[in-house]
Amino acid sequence: MVTMxxxxxxxxxxxxxxxxxxGEIIGGKEAKPHSRPYMAHLxxxxxxxSYICGGLLVSENFVLTAAxxxxxxxxxxxxxxxxxxxxxxxxxxSVRHRIPHRQYNETTLYNDIxxxxxxxxxxxxxxxxxxxxPRTNERVEAGAMCSVAGxxxxxxxxxxxxxxxxxxxxxxxxxxxxxxxPNVQYHIYNSSIMMCVGDPKTSKDSWEGDSGGPLVCGETAxxxxxxxxxxxxxxxxxxxxxxxxxxxxxxxxxx
Numbered sequence: 001m002v003t004m005x006x007x008x009x010x011x012x013x014x015x016x017x018x019x020x021x022x023g024e025i026i027g028g029k030e031a032k033p034h035s036r037p038y039m040a041h042l043x044x045x046x047x048x049x050s051y052i053c054g055g056l057l058v059s060e061n062f063v064l065t066a067a068x069x070x071x072x073x074x075x076x077x078x079x080x081x082x083x084x085x086x087x088x089x090x091x092x093x094s095v096r097h098r099i100p101h102r103q104y105n106e107t108t109l110y111n112d113i114x115x116x117x118x119x120x121x122x123x124x125x126x127x128x129x130x131x132x133x134p135r136t137n138e139r140v141e142a143g144a145m146c147s148v149a150g151x152x153x154x155x156x157x158x159x160x161x162x163x164x165x166x167x168x169x170x171x172x173x174x175x176x177x178x179x180x181x182p183n184v185q186y187h188i189y190n191s192s193i194m195m196c197v198g199d200p201k202t203s204k205d206s207w208e209g210d211s212g213g214p215l216v217c218g219e220t221a222x223x224x225x226x227x228x229x230x231x232x233x234x235x236x237x238x239x240x241x242x243x244x245x246x247x248x249x250x251x252x253x254x255x
Contacts, residue, residue, distance in 0.1 A: 029166065030165070030166055030167075031081070031166060033082075034127045036167070037057075037079065037127055038057045038129055038131035038214070038221070039055075039056065039080075039149060039213070040055035041055075041076070041078075042055050042063075042065060042074055042075070042076055046070075046072050052151060052161060053069035053210075053211045054151070054152075054211065054225065055076065057128065057131065058131065058250075059130060060130075061117060061121045061122065062117055062118065063076055063095075063115070063118065064113070064114075064115055064214075064221070064224065064246065065211075066112045066114060066211050066226055067100035067101055067104040067106075067114040068109060068211060068227075069212040070098055070114060074094075075092060075095070076094075076095060076118060077093075078091045078093070078127075078128045079091050079125075082163050082165075083164075084163040089127035089128070091122055094118075096118060097253060098114060099249055100113075101242070101245060108188045109188065109227050109235075110188075110193060111237075113239075113245075115246065115249050115250065132219055132220050133220065133240075133246065134222055135243070136244060137240050137241065138222075140223075142173060142174040143171065145169055145170075145172075146217040146223070147168065147170065147215075148167070148215050148216070149166060149167040149214075150225070151164075151165060151166070151210075152211075170199075170215070170232070172195060172196070172197050172217070173196045173198065174196070175189075175191040177200070178194075178233055183229055186235075193237065193241050195235070195236040195238050197233055197234055198233040198234050199232060199233070200231065200232050202232065210225050211225050212225060221239055222240065223239055224239060
């Protein structure tokens, strides 16, 4: 969220992009190891600094994440549960091409989506697998219960990220929850390309370090952690709007 998910989540601060920026799951629990084989851990180097983001494997050689998770060098680790251990399931792959959306705006975080072409194909197995994307313009109704996961911060105000993958269930809110929210940060909310997620009455949310990770509804990645204030709701990229761009970009780069 504008301060959200990478390591730090500050919409434009970018050392740790805002929830887009950095952080960890708030109010959640440790995920069952390898129950989310599509999760990608991104280690990002940018101007001498380091931070993390999440991502999702959408094909053997492409990971989808947030554009604010860009950097000078990105290393993707798949099949990981504990980022501080060398698990036999892990596949560490460098990124050949970083392709942020051509209309990404780092001030408003509009079109906060990016494809990463891996330098080599991932080996799909019981620890590493792809996740389905929605149909073009598919809608998720308010009230739908979805989930988000990441290695970001687990407490607001803390810069300590989680070693193990954590997850939390979050509810999709009506757009007006963000559009008419008195918090001034939401003035950039755009319902055509963003989703408002997380009940303000709860403390369940993604946070710094979780940026770029998927919002999963059913078995489909409907959103990407983008930005938000320290409390819910958070703002997610509406993936269904970008399906034509995703498909065209992947076709263009396929060998």
